[in-house]
Amino acid sequence: MSDLHTAEHAAPRTSALRRGVAWLATFLGFPLGGLVAELAGPVDGPVPALLGGLVTGAVLGAVQALGLRVGRAPVPVLAWVVATGAGLAVGLLLGAGAVGYGVGLPALAIQVAVCGAVVGLAQAAILWRRLGALAAAWPPVLAVAWALGWTVTTLVGVDVERGYTVFGSSGALLVAVLTLVLPLVLGRRAEMS
Structure with a gap:
């Protein structure tokens, strides 16, 4: 009986660990999306902001959706990709426009807080x-996490004056850690149902 009891408790912990590791790997979606978005050029006007945001967001959304498929925490892939792409396109247009396409730390923090909130x-x-009213916490969580991501990227010396669509790997890793709660909550809800 104790072996069965131990096995029942080990499965959720193992599943949560798998979900967490898979989500942490999604940090790669930020630099990968940003790299592809370089085709649109630097974020120095509305068109590059829209195009760069759309491409970066779609790549990021695809990587995140795949990461959320691990350990019973899936989201509808196409809907997630479209929402993330459209959200980052609109967010980057609004955020970058609000700060006059500036690339200093305060401007980037504001820009990406807007992006995070819209995404x-x-x-x-x-x-x-899946989450009901708890989903309303996600926009402010992303706004703060993404602002911290740009802050870290800027402070480690990345050449932010080049007008990237998103922060670099250092900031992306921090964002993945700060948002780790999402796959854990989604998976826990799935286990309870």
């Missing part, structure tokens, strides 16, 4: 079905 809002619409 968070778009993703929360998908999360609502």
Whole structure:
């Protein structure tokens, strides 16, 4: 009986660990999306902001959706990719425009806080079905996490004056850690149902 009891408790912990590791790997979606978005050029006007945000967001959304498929925490892949791409396109257009396409730390922190909030809002619409009112916490979580991501990227010396669509790997890793709660909560909800 104790072996059965131990096995029952080990499975959720193992599943949570797998979900966490898979989510942490999604940090790669930020630099990968940013690299592909370089085709649109630097974020120095509305068109590059829209195009760069759309491409970066779609790549990031695809990587995140794949990461959330591990350990019973899946989201609808196409909906997540579209929401993340559209959210980052609109967020980057609004955020970069609000700071005059500036690349100093305060401007980037504001820009990406707007991006995170808009992406968070778009993703929360998908999360609502699984999380209910708890999904409303996602936009402010992303706004703060993404602002901290740009701050770290800037402070480690990345050449932010080049007008990237998203922060670098150092900031992306921090964001993945700060947002680790999402796959854990989604998986826990799936285990409880």
